Amino acid sequence: MPSNPRNGRPYRRLVAAQKARGLPCARCGGYINPALDPRSPWSFTLDHIVPLSRGGSLLDPVNARSMHRRCNSARGNRTGATAPLRSSRRW
Ligand SMILES: [Zn+2]
Numbered sequence: 001m002p003s004n005p006r007n008g009r010p011y012r013r014l015v016a017a018q019k020a021r022g023l024p025c026a027r028c029g030g031y032i033n034p035a036l037d038p039r040s041p042w043s044f045t046l047d048h049i050v051p052l053s054r055g056g057s058l059l060d061p062v063n064a065r066s067m068h069r070r071c072n073s074a075r076g077n078r079t080g081a082t083a084p085l086r087s088s089r090r091w
Pocket of ligand 1: 026
């Protein structure tokens with residue numbers, strides 16, 4: 001068993017399959033260019049609808065959706081698919 005399941009072959013296969021579907025970003029709805037460098041903020045990332053930290057399945061395609069890298073990191077681990085980009089701070 002690999003210590004990090006994200007390095008495993010089933011996970012990479014899921015990522016490739018999701019990427020091949022060519023779906024727009026689940027957060028902003030924008031086109032995701034599959035040819036972009038993975039380090040690009042607009043590159044494809046696989047997002048888990050139910051975060052793994054909340055018991056979501058890593059390998060279930062139903063729990064996977066496409067997202068820009070920058071949109072994915074902006075969302076973080078917050079719950080709710082439509083969390084606002086800007087965090088509202090009340091001081
Ligand atoms: Zn996006």
